[in-house]
Amino acid sequence: MSLISVEFLFFCAFVLLLYYLVKDRYRWIVLLLSSLVFYCLAGPKYVLYLLFSATSVYTGARLIDRMNDTRDAYLSEHKDGLNREEKKAYKASVKKKQKRILFLCVLANVLVLFTLKYLDFGIAYFNYYRLLITGNTNLVPQPGLILPLGISFYTFQSLGYVIDVYYGKVKSERNYFRFLLFISFFPQVVQGPISRFSALQQELFSEKRFEMERITSGLYRILWGLFKKLIIADRLSSYVARSAAFRMDYKGPYLLLCIFFYAFQIYGDFSGGIDVAIGVAELFGIRLTENFERPFFSKSIAEYWRRWHITLGTWFRDYIFYPLSVNKGILNLGKWCKKHLGEAVGKRVPVYLPMIAVWALTGMWHGSESKFIVWGLLNCTFLILGTEFEPLSKRIMEKLSLREDMLIVKLYRIFKTFWLMAFLRVFDFVKTPKDGFYLMADVFKRWDSFDLNEIYTTLLLPKEELIVALIAIAVLAAVSTIQRKGSIRAKILTKNAWIQYAGLIGLAAVVLIFGSYGLGYDAQSFIYMKF
Amino acid sequence: MGALTLFLFLSVNLLFMPKYIEENKDGRITEEFYREKMNSDVLFVGSSTVFSAINPIVLWEEYGITSFDRANASQTAWISYFMIKDAVEVSDPEMVVLDLSFFRYEDDYVEEAANRKAIDGMRPSKTKFQCIQAARSPDETYMDYVFPIGRFHSRWQYLNAEDWKYLYYKPTVSYNGYLPSFDVEPAQAERKTQVEDDSLMSDRNALFLDNIITICRENDLQLLLIKIPSYQPKWGEIFDGDVRMIAEDAGVRYVDFDEETEAIGLDYSIDTDDGGGHLNDAGSAKFTKYLGNFLVSNYQLQDHREDPAYSKIWKEKCERYHNGE
């Protein structure tokens, strides 16, 4: 069941009713059961993967935590009997055991994820290179594994949890079923946000009372998500993405338009879905972490990635980047470089190496094809270039007597960041990394003749649809601009009930009418048939 | 607020639905059946051939028979079955006359527009759901029928005065299901027997024909199978033979009115509006008179002309028809 479907709305309404009908302390059970039902609807056997993750991580975390308890008990019991060295050695031995458990836990889950996500692709590669090198034409069959719903998301979320327990940042959850709810909570299981246990635990299990205000606020959030998803993303995707497949003979301007629209398509699609997830959770009185913060207003790529898919970014930062960069080996390597290759290199190695690793992984997260790794590394390259050229750009700014807080400078940076990020997205359209580069180059070709009227036919986007898309994008931009000064919903919620109501109905009607959903677009033409 | 929301939502649904009042009027026929204040003794069921060839006004004026054309463009066998089932549930017909013109289409024939025209007007009922189930293409969902906005919202760019004018109130457009055409387009091509694609009646059509025979029997309805006369297409021998055999096996009378073109007095140079596929108003008058005579001579049908309750209502209907309203 997609989050963007009538079925899901009915499902939510039903769960919501049940949720507020039962006593407070049973509410989380309603959520757990409905989450499991929701997951089962996507294919009952995939629940096994979810349960495997939940069970292994739950057990691992419990074991690690219990070792902490026995360690503390042992230390306080032998408070005076042990000297400092002995204590330290004892602690280290416990830590070692915990590390082993953590390692097994992470390994098991990562293996499952990798197998499901990349095995088919790996075999394809193997076959290709074996054919190339040995001429062996036998093909190893691909198992054609199907990814269970949201596996990347819940795997990351549960791994984050067990690592936090290992670090002692959170206490492990004793109740298996409560933990299961943390992993499977249905609004977020499909596409995130990737929640932290420390944050979500409180939200899921704290006392809740029915508040109309929260329902209204949640509904606004859901409708806004549907606006982005149905009016912008789905409208554009039914045309632009399709036409992008035939892009090879496109004129530059159209490619540029495709790239422009695709940026909004993917933003509307992803952030709209997240809005729905957050809005639905809000109906239940549960606050999820924000995943987007108006990324198109970013003034640098680094900022962009702090504002786009935030929970994935912080996940990679906390669980990959930091552990790698403060790792003794890396720090020592940095020192060695400092000594032999100079200060400049020594300073960069412990930062850049982990960064490259993180971005290669981020690329892989997005898909198994090699083009995604190239995409990730290109992002990394631009990030590094941004850092390296910062002093230079500062000097240029000084020369031109420009300051960072000047509007023109800000606009220029926003413009630059938007287009750079939009350009890198062309890898989503193409098959191989090489095609991606060709496509980027194609944008600058064939600008000779350009007729505005051709847009509709070339992009397969009728004039009316294009106008709606542009208006919707303008609304999105306007709303985002206003949002910088504070939440619009919060403002609406201070108004009287009828105004709140009118706003909701209006937004719902707009989504209902102008959304791009349902059976094709021929509703008018098809009724004109006689026999 | 709840009531207002519901009202607004239903209004939006109504607004976006095609109105079928100024064009494509057959989309109104299903619903107009429920507007009948008095019972219709005879139901004429089938596809576009029915609503263009059988005129209940003529039947009333000539024979006092009360009748209704429960037909839509491209109405499939399965929809016809549910039209009869639905009619039996809400009224008390005496007889069903089923035109088999559309039974030669394939089992997988599905035309969304035809589905919508026939089903959208149906009252909410279990029968309607069964009908949707039988008729829908894999792409169509129940939800689209329950909330038509899901299917028709993209008409926003085509909404016109008609949509607003007939938002809540819709005038009656058919004459008990009959939709007269006053155009003339003579048949010109040579009349050919259909040879290509000639085959036995397909399984699903045969199944629903069987269902129709059964439901008529269970409800004590007299049943007559007919082929409405048309210049084109002319059924091939295999299909024609199969129809006759099925009728004979089931013990149901079948009349091929193609064979009686001359007796009816049909002249395909003036009696058709599309070169022989469908009858126009003049053609339908001839055919309806002939058919009515056949019905009263062979079946138990009441003449209601002396009944004041009927004659009052039918007088209005006749006036509406003759005034061309």
Added chain:
Amino acid sequence: MDELREILEGIHPEVDYDTETGLIDKRIFDSFDVITLVGELVDTFDVEITAEQMIPENFNSMEAIRNLIERLSDE
């Protein structure tokens, strides 16, 4: 513990470390600076800093960093 001040001033001399409490939150220290700082701390104070300590609260001010080092050397 003036060594700490020295290290910090080596990285960003312009900051007033006695009053600044948002080194990370205000993005005065970027990831470079933090990693450099960690390297220096590990060397100078002979402590082991792992990813679990890599939270903004531990690095937002000189005071916080000092507390962190004290905590780590205690273990």
